[in-house]
Amino acid sequence: MAAGLCAALGAVPAQGEPAKSQNDFPVATDVRLEQQGETVKLSMALSTVIGVEAWVQAAPDRVIIELPSTNFQIQSGARKSAGFISAYRYGLFTADKARIIIDLSQPATIVKAEAKALRGGLGELVIELRKTSRSEFLAEAAKAKKANTTVAAPAPAKPPGETRRTVVIDPGHGGIDPGTVVASIAEKSVVLNFGLALKEQLEASGRYRVIMTRDDDRFVPLADRVKVGQDEKADLFISIHADSLMQAKDVRGATIYTRSERATDAEAAKLAAKENEADAAAGLETSEEVQDVAGILIDLARRETRTFSGVFARNLVDKMGASVRMHKIPLRSARFWVLSAPDVPSVLIELGYMSSPKDAELLTSAEWRGKAVGAVGAAVEEYFARERASVGQAAENRHAQ
Known part of the structure; x- marks a missing residue:
């Protein structure tokens, strides 16, 4: 979060709305x-x-x-x-x-x-x-x-008869919350460009219904981001960010995060705390809602979701590691609010460190973005291919009995 940031911010058309020029x-x-x-x-x-x-x-x-x-x-x-x-x-x-x-x-x-x-x-x-x-x-x-207390809008309905897998892409920050800003480059713009490119690639296959939590330069509260994944009954939720560590500008590489109550290390805990303050940057008074749902079923759902999140996170590390530089500890976990849906497999990708001059250069490079988007797309394909294979094997086993 950049306190006192004074940068000119534009806007691109909102989802489902006619294009608006800054003029x-x-x-x-x-x-x-x-x-x-x-x-x-x-x-x-x-x-x-x-x-x-x-x-x-x-x-x-x-x-x-x-x-x-x-x-x-x-x-x-x-x-x-x-x-x-x-x-x-x-x-x-x-x-x-x-x-x-x-x-x-x-x-x-x-x-x-x-x-x-x-x-x-x-x-x-x-x-x-x-x-x-x-x-x-x-x-x-x-x-x-x-x-200023408002009533939440009704949830959108998922189209009837939709058989494609639903992937929600969540570019972090946006609007009045620029995220990390280094040398006039705002995190919100880097991750939006990445998210839109990933959406284009996934949709090109025809196998995925892709929903963006934002597709323009607007602010979206953390709770609304989580709600999009749940309302759309997402099969995957991918949050996109870019890290910063100003006291260690030599630290580089992408990192994949999953949700856990206890962070894997102090750096992961610090990052989660920073990302969880996104609402405060836009002047919202909110705190993470605790889902008070008792019973063994919700516990099983949460465990299953975290298992699937872990599987996809490891796919990401493998695929991205073959194409772009990864952090020396590429797989981590912490208490990220945006990954809190108990019924949606969710991961957070930190594309690199904007505090590193080399990473900052790559994050704004169309060539690097193409490689990284291709790797994330391949990880999505492999994740669902394994799922299809396991479903097919279960069907064969039932017929054999």
Whole structure:
């Protein structure tokens, strides 16, 4: 997670929606951050007047500003902090919303949050904050939390008569959550490009129904990613990420992760903790839901799912290891929330280390991507081929009896 990241974020069409150009979005430019006494003001020039909503949130303390989809074209030298504003970031949040998130070092209240009309149809976004007491801040945050509680949308129905295996591809991060950012390269873009290429390859075989948790630059909460796999009755869930270890830039290679309550090592535990904080980057107050389902059947399902996840993970290590560089410990496990569905075999692929200059170069290479996508596709083929073979053998055994 890159605190205070200020990078221009675009958008590509959402699944099932007509294509939208960035030119269709209001444009935000010329950000200014000014402090006067106990008041700090953040302003941006707008190409038009837009609707604005804002509220405060505790633990961590921040201000959330929600706007329509916006094309942020912010100058690279913009001031990043002032007074009690320690950092801010912005980007697409959903298909039709953008967010600005302001991190606070001290409690503050919202004095003003509006888009003012200027001459020529232009606008100006003005967010004015003033220092306040902890008790008043918490009271405001509690009211905002209650007002922003939403009801989950109904689950989509899997098409009747569908016989192809369903594979869910989950490009990590997205929208306002860029993931790791190194030398202006954002993890969210690297993994989206990989996921779309993998989708294209799997669909070309005609054997798979492929669902993307996101196919554009939008944010998807962790719980929604897990829910997609369960609602679609996925036969495989593949989450795509790119690691970073800034204190050891010589560490390289891809790593395959499965879910376990106890991490295989400290690095795996640290990575899982970082990935599990994805919702916080977008200003969501969530925590992992514990599936409180008693009984031996759910325990058996979970064990079976983890067995299948392990089989596929080993396939990935074998196939990817023959095509691209792997980490010295290529198979690991940790408590990743996105892999928590008890009924969906799930793995998380860290494609490489963006903190390694060599890996960062490869991750943006079409040639390397082709090799890695081909290896993952081959692992998917082998996984389901073994399944088909085992089903066929069981049928033969039944006929022989």
